[in-house]
Amino acid sequence: SxxxxxxxxxxxxxxxxxxxxxxxxxxxxxxxxxxxxxxxxxxxxxxxxxxxxxxxxxxxxxxxxxxxxxxxxxLALITGRVNLEPDPKLNCGKHRDTALRETLISVRLDRVEEKPEGKNSRDKSAPATESASFLPALSDAAPNDKGEINWRNLASGRYRFEARLPGFGWYVRAIGFGSANQKPSARAAEANIARDGITLKSADKISGVTVTITEGGASLRGRLAIAEGQQVPPGIRVYLAPLEREASENVLRFFEARAESDGTFTVANIAPGRYWIMARPFDENDPTKLKSIRQDSGFRAQVLHEAESLKKEISFKPCERTADYDLKFAPAVPSKQ
Structure with a gap:
């Protein structure tokens, strides 16, 4: 030791x-x-x-x-599997035998802001309240040929799942306990891993996590349309939010991408469906700048409200590639507090 x-x-x-x-x-x-x-x-x-x-x-x-x-x-351990769902009617996933090995699933530790010590605290040795800081906040893993996957040596805390898919033609359909095609168990029904992540304690061994990746992912390439002679302001992001009301709680239907200095942007691995689309400045004074739209429920609700008020709709069919899309950049209607 x-x-x-x-x-x-x-x-x-x-x-x-x-x-x-x-x-x-x-x-x-x-x-x-x-x-x-x-x-x-x-x-x-x-x-x-x-x-x-x-x-x-x-x-x-x-x-x-x-x-x-x-x-x-x-330390804690998470085990599970990755299910690839190819569609025989489609070919944008290329159906490569190496697709599983080209998939990388990560768990990222949420960093909690430190609370200031009390003014009257004179303890020379404060209680132990967090895991050792030298452990990495991100743990990557690739599934084996059977789709089995595990993340070892995880410190205590809440972890969120991220996926690097084997190509543009795939999208993450579900993250949960058990198969996405089966009736959920009591544990699966109570847990929303995609939205809330998984909270671990020392020595926890969590099993049964399933990441379902489906063929048919769409992509979008476009440019912000601004008035002639103006420049794209820094910190602009493009957001896709589900248009269907029943999908408003599905974080896997929310997407974001950073606009480059020339106004171009790319969104990949989009689940087919109908979306609201908007461009929005990223408030540098807003603490949500450290979180993605999938991780902050308040920020997600704010973006959805603003996108609905702008009523700019876009839809994607399975495997659709939308290019040269012009997105007008206009101030959004502020959310009512």
Whole structure:
């Protein structure tokens, strides 16, 4: 096992030392006054399960800090499968035998903003409340030839799923527990993984996650139409929101893309259907800038409301490629608070 000390202000690693002996004691010397985060990780290697401690906040101010206990706990595991649904009537997915191996599914840890410490707090060693910060926030995995997939060594927290598909002709139809074509179980009915992600604790072993990828994905290439002589403002994004009311809660029917400086944009892997389309400036003072439209329910509702008010409709058939689309950029109607 090894112990790591990180400066909370700079996030720089100050020290890293092995915990030796049967009692796994450790000692870090020559540490300056300041606020730090200390954590431990158990030994391991590729494709092995790791164990870590929760990160502990400590303050050094003119004296030693002793008696720190870092309890190791196994990391979490998610297992599941990826189902590819080719359509014999279509060929935009190319039907390659390597399609599964070309698919990459990621789980990304939601970063929670740190709460400021209380003014009257004098604890030199604060309670352990979060996982060690040296673990990656993103874990990638590819399914095997049977479609089986797993994400190992995940720290505690909420994870959201992202997919890199094997080509333009596919789209993500469903993310949940069990097959998308079967009646959902009680667990599947209660959980909305695509919208809410999965919350993990130490040693959790979550199984049965299924990502369903279907042939027939559409794509859109276009350009923002602005008045002659004007330039595209920075921070413009193009949004697609489902026109059908019954799809308004399906986050997999919402899409966004950044407009380039010349006004061009591309949206790929679109589920067939009818959409509202709009271009919208990304408010740099808005905290939602750190989240996608699929992850922030308030922002998603705001975009849907604005898109409905503009009433600019676009539809996509399976495998349709729409190019040279002109999208007029106009201010949206502000949402009523």
């Amino acid at each position: 090894s112990v790591r000390l990180v400066d909370l202000e700079s996030r720089a690693a100050i020290g890293n030392i092995g915990a030796t002996g049967d009692d796994r004691t450790f000692q870090l010397n020559g540490i300056s006054d300041g606020n730090y985060e200390i954590s431990a990780i158990g030994s391991g290697g590729p494709n092995t399960d790791l164990a870590i401690s929760s990160a502990r906040r400590i303050t050094i101010k003119g004296s030693d800090v002793t008696g720190i206990d870092l309890a190791l706990a196994p």
